[in-house]
Amino acid sequence: SRCGFPEVVYGEGKPAELIVEILQRQAAAGQAGFVTRVSPEQAAVVQQAFPNVHYNHVARTLTMKNVSAPGVSDAEPAVAVISAGSCDAAVAQESLETLRWMDVPAVLIEDVGVAGPQRLIKHVPLLQRMSAIVCVAGMEAALPSVVGGYVSCPIIGVPTSVGYGASFGGVTALLSMLTCCASNVVAVNIDGGFRGGYVAGMIATRAASSRDDD
Amino acid sequence: SRCGFPEVVYGEGKPAELIVEILQRQAAAGQAGFVTRVSPEQAAVVQQAFPNVHYNHVARTLTMKNVSAPGVSDAEPAVAVISAGSCDAAVAQESLETLRWMDVPAVLIEDVGVAGPQRLIKHVPLLQRMSAIVCVAGMEAALPSVVGGYVSCPIIGVPTSVGYGASFGGVTALLSMLTCCASNVVAVNIDGGFRGGYVAGMIATRAASSRDDD
Amino acid sequence: SRCGFPEVVYGEGKPAELIVEILQRQAAAGQAGFVTRVSPEQAAVVQQAFPNVHYNHVARTLTMKNVSAPGVSDAEPAVAVISAGSCDAAVAQESLETLRWMDVPAVLIEDVGVAGPQRLIKHVPLLQRMSAIVCVAGMEAALPSVVGGYVSCPIIGVPTSVGYGASFGGVTALLSMLTCCASNVVAVNIDGGFRGGYVAGMIATRAASSRDDD
Amino acid sequence: SRCGFPEVVYGEGKPAELIVEILQRQAAAGQAGFVTRVSPEQAAVVQQAFPNVHYNHVARTLTMKNVSAPGVSDAEPAVAVISAGSCDAAVAQESLETLRWMDVPAVLIEDVGVAGPQRLIKHVPLLQRMSAIVCVAGMEAALPSVVGGYVSCPIIGVPTSVGYGASFGGVTALLSMLTCCASNVVAVNIDGGFRGGYVAGMIATRAASSRDDD
Amino acid sequence: SRCGFPEVVYGEGKPAELIVEILQRQAAAGQAGFVTRVSPEQAAVVQQAFPNVHYNHVARTLTMKNVSAPGVSDAEPAVAVISAGSCDAAVAQESLETLRWMDVPAVLIEDVGVAGPQRLIKHVPLLQRMSAIVCVAGMEAALPSVVGGYVSCPIIGVPTSVGYGASFGGVTALLSMLTCCASNVVAVNIDGGFRGGYVAGMIATRAASSRDDD
Amino acid sequence: SRCGFPEVVYGEGKPAELIVEILQRQAAAGQAGFVTRVSPEQAAVVQQAFPNVHYNHVARTLTMKNVSAPGVSDAEPAVAVISAGSCDAAVAQESLETLRWMDVPAVLIEDVGVAGPQRLIKHVPLLQRMSAIVCVAGMEAALPSVVGGYVSCPIIGVPTSVGYGASFGGVTALLSMLTCCASNVVAVNIDGGFRGGYVAGMIATRAASSRDDD
Amino acid sequence: SRCGFPEVVYGEGKPAELIVEILQRQAAAGQAGFVTRVSPEQAAVVQQAFPNVHYNHVARTLTMKNVSAPGVSDAEPAVAVISAGSCDAAVAQESLETLRWMDVPAVLIEDVGVAGPQRLIKHVPLLQRMSAIVCVAGMEAALPSVVGGYVSCPIIGVPTSVGYGASFGGVTALLSMLTCCASNVVAVNIDGGFRGGYVAGMIATRAASSRDDD
Amino acid sequence: SRCGFPEVVYGEGKPAELIVEILQRQAAAGQAGFVTRVSPEQAAVVQQAFPNVHYNHVARTLTMKNVSAPGVSDAEPAVAVISAGSCDAAVAQESLETLRWMDVPAVLIEDVGVAGPQRLIKHVPLLQRMSAIVCVAGMEAALPSVVGGYVSCPIIGVPTSVGYGASFGGVTALLSMLTCCASNVVAVNIDGGFRGGYVAGMIATRAASSRDDD
Ligand SMILES: Nc1ncnc2c1ncn2[C@@H]1O[C@H](COP(=O)(O)O)[C@@H](O)[C@H]1O
Ligand SMILES: Nc1ncnc2c1ncn2[C@@H]1O[C@H](COP(=O)(O)O)[C@@H](O)[C@H]1O
Ligand SMILES: Nc1ncnc2c1ncn2[C@@H]1O[C@H](COP(=O)(O)O)[C@@H](O)[C@H]1O
Ligand SMILES: Nc1ncnc2c1ncn2[C@@H]1O[C@H](COP(=O)(O)O)[C@@H](O)[C@H]1O
Ligand SMILES: [Mg+2]
Ligand SMILES: [Mg+2]
Numbered sequence A, B, C, D, E, F, G, H: 001s002r003c004g005f006p007e008v009v010y011g012e013g014k015p016a017e018l019i020v021e022i023l024q025r026q027a028a029a030g031q032a033g034f035v036t037r038v039s040p041e042q043a044a045v046v047q048q049a050f051p052n053v054h055y056n057h058v059a060r061t062l063t064m065k066n067v068s069a070p071g072v073s074d075a076e077p078a079v080a081v082i083s084a085g086s087c088d089a090a091v092a093q094e095s096l097e098t099l100r101w102m103d104v105p106a107v108l109i110e111d112v113g114v115a116g117p118q119r120l121i122k123h124v125p126l127l128q129r130m131s132a133i134v135c136v137a138g139m140e141a142a143l144p145s146v147v148g149g150y151v152s153c154p155i156i157g158v159p160t161s162v163g164y165g166a167s168f169g170g171v172t173a174l175l176s177m178l179t180c181c182a183s184n185v186v187a188v189n190i191d192g193g194f195r196g197g198y199v200a201g202m203i204a205t206r207a208a209s210s211r212d213d214d
């Protein structure tokens, strides 16, 4: 538990039995496991072993502890996960589940892409109160540029592989985020929903814990 | 004069004497020549032969006729050339000079990049009256995505080669424009200020001339 | 209906039920919906809900209103959709269906690639009367260069992903269109039939409506 | 002063007089200007107008206020800027100057590339006390992967364009950081020293200010 | 048997019958055949013809002679095959099987990626006694850079195609190895487990045989 | 003189004295030397040693024998070198000089790019009598596609590095030629004027010599 | 029959019925059809309609006339098709079938890749008598470089998409052929077996027909 | 002196004074320094401080000890450095100087590119006695493929950045070496003469020292 959180399991291609085994080891060590990139088939096997595990079939994540539904907790959210379009949902929800597993109060705002400018504007006051924002977008990924103009916290850009042709499987979105004119934007790998949520959670935790220190 | 306009000369690498010769031939044919990518050294030679030629040293264009200063003509503009940042000036002005040479009333709005959202908003009513918009931007080129959300005319995106690193000499801006979520955006080559202005001018001319037909 | 047309639905990956729901909402608002990238399976579900919907299985589009067959309407066409080869049919027809949905009179001219020069020549007089041309081509995409030499209206180049090897899924065709020597050519994304038709339709509409204003 | 800090000026290609003018405007507004990518020639002109301006000729930055020398301030550093090799100095110092201008106590640790593992180890205890780390590296950029294994704060990876051949002007370093196995690493543009420092400073400021709130 | 070893068969896409035929020819010539990239289906057919053939279903290799299990032989290992993560297993085992077929005593050390630095450290004394090291890693492939700092023998880097997004199917790992700061690192093709093992085996054999010459 | 022609010297970066030395050796062996990529400075030195050498300052070639001016010889041309634009002149002339040095009667037809279709048409009857055609073009390189539709001999496409932005230094022209729809088109390297002329000359020589055999 | 040969049909993705229809039209016009990229399923349908059609299931071609088996005709071959490895067979045979359909006497020499130098040497005298050589190779494609050193006729390099990792689906082989040091090598598209055979056939036909003219 | 050799200095961009300082430190520690990528200007300054330093102006290396001229030592060479063309000289000599500084007896064989096959053949018996071969080649880099077919020792391929167009600054040569059919070839970075020589020297040293152990 190097960073204050137990090791996260990358489920892709792992036999379901191996995932169960790792989770059992973590459970024995008193850790709440978290697995990403889990197929429905893998999830079914794990749920046999751990009936209370939480599987989000959009995010394709497994969480080994009780997590409150987003928006239900009465804590003021510290991180917002925003996404440009409905096809970005899987990645956005992977960020969200990561934050819930980290116990960071988070809010999800979907489908606020810049082609419909009024959709974003109404969320600006909320966004301005965040410790960090995860901004999920594909294709030309104009969203972080626009959000960056309204807020003063770090924005973690997560490019998605949606789209066709010159989207090049997320490369265009990634390059767009890296060259973004707003100074508070950084980027992670294409479809890197886990990392986007994780780093945003770290920033929020750090801010909150220093608050609690006092 | 295939498209209703005389052939435009691409000045890059041409001996100044050759440019003079071509312009003389066009003048003899009663055509008003237009030359792009002209260095100050080339311009000086041409201005010896044609003292009244107009050289725009930002756009690096030469125009062989009287063009009214932008904003001075009392015609309502039909095309807006907008640019994201001050480093896009050369390309934006190349578009503008092309439009002036085509006698299309045009307006130039610079430095309205999305990192400062309020800078663009105040121009929206004007933009909504245009026949076409030339949108010049480099790096992540988020501007056409945002403008596309406000207007209903075609937008010609002109990516610029400004920036460093992952800007890749304008490739990122080009890919961004090609994958732009707004449905009314098309793209031309990197630093293609002439073509951006030319096609916008064609659209505006066509609209206006059909109006005049009646 | 930002641009005078209702929002177009991008069908790829959307559950058929969601498409039905969106179309019902649009119908309730008195709008004629249009859906692109629709699989036969999705189409079958939508057609259950809306028996009169028009599904073009080549273009893979769904249109929610009566559209006259191309060539049947007695209006002189304002836009020509031309394609280089028979493998470009799906993209060309997506452009055509977009134009029909926009009520822009359009004509489709297929298989006029430049390797057989006489095939194109006979259509030149028709092409010279258009307000805009959508030019669909794959591989080396020489067609817009050649057409651009004959006409004086804007040409929207739509690269297609056909071919193998150095076609690179349409990248070669896209680069070819972007560097096209004819000044009246712009480009959209690879396989961007919808956008090609949409922008051509906007140009034609704008020209026609200004005519009607008088 | 959108993010609590005045607008930073990008000096590249700007006439020195324009830089002076912008800084005068900022000074009049009571803001301490900061300019990046400033050549010695530009700096000389600015220093005529503002004799007390601080020019770092390695970082090529101009700062308009008194900044304490790094390591001299008695505040415990909140951010470490670490670099892999001596050729990364310009970028690392750009990050450092950004942090000094933001009044974030920072420490610079250079030349701790992984090819000499013992060089890094001795700094690990210090690194473990940081709020954020800026990690500057070129070529294969293995440094963030290794540092990421020792610390629990966010690491902003800044790839540099040093090297030859397969370094591809920093692209390899950038891709390496984006695919880094350590979950706490994000990336910015190649040679993006300013942004690296800026986002690290934001994280540190946020942590510290929440501490001060109490 | 050009290099002192019989020709190795590349199984990919070969009909199983053709593989059997080649192996029979080699057996008749007194050679111990070795086949790489063998599917379970191909292996089943070959095993019908040669019941004692050894099929490693992780490495997907077939070996036509008795090979001692790794670690079982009492010879001090001359080559270590090390890998960064569990997803690199297939490639690492292909290297290992190649070495076993060459009768080069080898040891396999898996899952010692740099994100968990203590995992590697304990193997350093063993690594320092090797004649050559095969280093298998994907994504940012930081492992050879780190190992290169501890040992003085040649390291053959084998990039793997694991990962997503900016891993680009192993390209990032390959570029990383090619630009590696440690001077003793060379690279082979992505997923080139066979070649990595083969060249390491050649180096070890050469060292050992010169020892035996005396 | 492997292929019936003496070795051609690639002048780029060679000291002029070395070029003189090689030519002297060839002269002593009774061979007529040919040097490509020769700067004016190198040429001046060589011309000191060999006053009758022919230097073409556009093609940047040196020829060590009397070559008749193109078009002057009364032999019917066997190869046509055609180019799309005036910026392709250096490459086209390199092809032409190669053919003259090979004693292959050749004709040069410049500036017949497809944007002006009538310019090419008038040369078609001549082109249809050739043994081979060298087709030099940059940017989208539509010329070989069009010429390929009119003739039945092999066409050697030579892409040129002219243009900007998405021309990518000739890559677009190269890809265009490789994916050309006309079946009689092959390609050589970007700016490969020498090879284009050489292979065309080989084809013509072979046809002619078989004629002479009888 | 523009080039003296009827139009060749590209079968990929065409309904079998359409292929039958085209072939019937060609048969009615007295032409012997040739179809490439034909799947076994398409072939079966065509063979129903034309029982005597020749289907090569390696080359995946259909030929509508009697072709003598290669090597059986007593004409001295004019073209050699050589390939580097056994995985290049499909492409090499597509070239061969094209030549047989053109009635050009041709010889196929497979598996003479340069890693086994003695395999090629014995064919050199035969190769030196050819009018043209089609050289099919994948991966690093060293074969044309080596063959080019032995012969004096044009070599048409056909890169194949075999291999993994840095083979990049044939891109490496293509680039290798384009930069080949031997001056008599040109290239066609990746997997372009048809074009390789077609252009080689044209060269041979041209040489032979000029011989027959006398 | 991690690998038994002192740290090698990378001279590119380092102030000459810094190089002097590092060499003085090494001299004081009894080490013989070696500096690569040294300009004549840097060399002149260093030679002021150390009159006996050896500067190779082709290789651009500085060596701080007496090295025997290549071929002069009576030791049988253990490593051959071979290069394809005369433009590869700088890189080949960098490898050679590295080996001389390591006291590894080495031989340099230049200009044996495969386009002239007989040039290589005569050196094969010598090459077959080597412990390792450094193979330097640009453009299509066919040389290692061919040499690999004759010898049984490891070959370190060093791609060079010579050539134009599709050579892409050495990328084609690098890809060619990585996909080389000969199993004993590995690759290093483009223009990586130092690393090529260094790893070859390590292999030879290891073989020789094990011989001396006995
Ligand atoms: N979706 C994900 N993307 C990237 N890294 C991940 C993901 N999920 C888990 N990881 C990381 O993968 C590592 C675990 O890999 P493994 O040992 O294969 O389960 C941990 O360092 C995690 O932080
Ligand atoms: N085939 C298409 N290619 C690109 N964009 C499209 C396509 N079809 C619809 N759109 C756009 O996609 C948006 C709707 O996306 P969605 O909300 O996911 O249905 C609208 O802005 C449409 O203009
Ligand atoms: N996994 C592999 N990757 C690359 N080359 C291989 C592999 N396995 C065998 N080879 C080489 O492929 C050649 C044999 O190819 P083939 O004749 O098609 O069986 C030999 O030169 C082997 O050294
Ligand atoms: N395998 C092939 N690769 C490339 N072009 C081909 C191939 N087979 C046929 N062609 C060409 O494709 C064109 C016919 O295409 P289509 O109109 O689709 O029948 C003709 O010009 C042929 O020369
Ligand atoms: Mg988006
Ligand atoms: Mg911009």
Ligand SMILES: [Mg+2]
Binding pocket: C084, C085, C113, C137, C138, C139, C140, C141, C142, F181
């Ligand atoms: Mg086409």
Ligand SMILES: [Mg+2]
Binding pocket: D084, D085, D113, D137, D138, D139, D140, D141, D142, E181
């Ligand atoms: Mg580094």
Ligand SMILES: [Mg+2]
Binding pocket: D181, E084, E085, E113, E137, E138, E139, E140, E141, E142
């Ligand atoms: Mg790894």
Ligand SMILES: [Mg+2]
Binding pocket: C181, F084, F085, F113, F137, F138, F139, F140, F141, F142
């Ligand atoms: Mg051209």
Ligand SMILES: [Mg+2]
Binding pocket: G084, G085, G113, G137, G138, G139, G140, G141, G142, H181
């Ligand atoms: Mg091959």
Ligand SMILES: [Mg+2]
Binding pocket: G181, H084, H085, H113, H137, H138, H139, H140, H141, H142
């Ligand atoms: Mg070479």
